[in-house]
Amino acid sequence: MNQTEAIEKALEHFARLLEEQLRRVDQMKAGEDWADYSRIKPIVVGVVGGDGIGPYITKEAVRVLEYLLVEEISGGKVLLKDIPGLTIEERVSIMKALPEDTLTELKKCHVILKGPLTTPKKGDRWPNLESANVSMRRELDLFANVRPVKVPEKGIDWIFFRENTEGEYVLGSRGFNVTDDLAVDFKVITNQGAERIVRLAFEYARNNGIKRVSAVTKANVIKTTDGKFLETARQVAREYPEIQFDDWFVDIMAAKLVDEKRRRDFKVIVLPNLYGDILTDEAAEFQGGVGTAGSANIGKRYAMFEAIHGSAPRMVDEGRAQFADPSSMMRAAVMLLRHIGMAEKASRMEMALDICGQFERKVCLTGRSDGATGAQFADYVMQTLKDPNLKTRWRSYQS
Numbered sequence: 001m002n003q004t005e006a007i008e009k010a011l012e013h014f015a016r017l018l019e020e021q022l023r024r025v026d027q028m029k030a031g032e033d034w035a036d037y038s039r040i041k042p043i044v045v046g047v048v049g050g051d052g053i054g055p056y057i058t059k060e061a062v063r064v065l066e067y068l069l070v071e072e073i074s075g076g077k078v079l080l081k082d083i084p085g086l087t088i089e090e091r092v093s094i095m096k097a098l099p100e101d102t103l104t105e106l107k108k109c110h111v112i113l114k115g116p117l118t119t120p121k122k123g124d125r126w127p128n129l130e131s132a133n134v135s136m137r138r139e140l141d142l143f144a145n146v147r148p149v150k151v152p153e154k155g156i157d158w159i160f161f162r163e164n165t166e167g168e169y170v171l172g173s174r175g176f177n178v179t180d181d182l183a184v185d186f187k188v189i190t191n192q193g194a195e196r197i198v199r200l201a202f203e204y205a206r207n208n209g210i211k212r213v214s215a216v217t218k219a220n221v222i223k224t225t226d227g228k229f230l231e232t233a234r235q236v237a238r239e240y241p242e243i244q245f246d247d248w249f250v251d252i253m254a255a256k257l258v259d260e261k262r263r264r265d266f267k268v269i270v271l272p273n274l275y276g277d278i279l280t281d282e283a284a285e286f287q288g289g290v291g292t293a294g295s296a297n298i299g300k301r302y303a304m305f306e307a308i309h310g311s312a313p314r315m316v317d318e319g320r321a322q323f324a325d326p327s328s329m330m331r332a333a334v335m336l337l338r339h340i341g342m343a344e345k346a347s348r349m350e351m352a353l354d355i356c357g358q359f360e361r362k363v364c365l366t367g368r369s370d371g372a373t374g375a376q377f378a379d380y381v382m383q384t385l386k387d388p389n390l391k392t393r394w395r396s397y398q399s
Ligand code: NAD
Pocket: 053, 057, 115, 116, 117, 118, 119, 120, 133, 290, 291, 292, 306, 307, 308, 309, 310, 311, 312, 313, 314, 315, 323, 324, 325, 326, 328, 367
């Protein structure tokens, strides 16, 4: 192929991407109402075990949920439903990131608790397949990835609002080799996509009495897309005059998160997809590692809750899967309960997790056989949930 033909082929590819993205903009413009869980019975919670350590840690989170929601489940208010078909073997067998039957089943649920899913990467034993996570976020329009990180003794109480359906990832598998020498990827930011994530962050701040929202971009270099994200954030900020708004470049923000004097000032942080992915893993490390952090993927109609880490295949290969920390999936379950309006149950579970994982730590996980198993940790959490003085016990660690 000569250069002119190569450019023409790339332009055709680019035109298709633009048409798809403009259709997405139209869908966002059409809008949709938020789900009202108080009117839904039963609330169907789809459970996806996932790959690697996923089924191990998901099982333990489900055990705790079943214990906590025994009345709601027996009374028909909540239904926990297994959703099969999403393991890497199943996805590869039909070469679909998100098999259609499974997507249909997921769409029959109201919320989803999902274990990590393996994404093939160049050089490993799986053929190249799009990330099922990215695909699910896009298909269910889960535009906000919300990740709280708390380390009370260090004054850290952050909540990240990472944009989930745009940025560098939405076309991550659609980059183009124009010639053997030239590869191009795409980054997408829309007014509608940026506005809805920034607004969610500000609404969260307003509803929780938080007085600061910080946006993170690299708008000095990535001028068009990050520039649009930042400009949209500035416009939305004007509607929330009681909240201080500031913006940071992602490189200096990565540095500030390790600056003990400054980092405690950050509260709500809103950012495009890639920067959000990186900074939230960094942030989770202060809390005790990625095994301790859950995240929510929120859309107006559906919501999905998961650990922030992946399927940890090395732990499985080394026979250590049963020692994986299920706190991440349990923290995800806390967010799920809060999202469906069960705030009291969510708080109880959160207090039990703080006591077991951060304060008392009578059952310690190390990820290896010298520590406890995930099942032993789940038993400890359920034992703690039984304590009628749970709140007093939790408060005693706050002073
Ligand atoms: P990873 O997050 O799976 O694991 C990195 C290391 O972190 C592990 O080797 C382990 O030492 C530790 N770790 C992670 N979770 C732990 C837990 N619960 N308890 C104890 N230790 C834990 O990162 P990776 O190896 O880069 O990714 C593996 C696979 O997971 C890849 O295919 C990746 O694409 C996928 N992934 C999926 C998701 C998701 O489903 N949302 C997120 C990230 C990565």
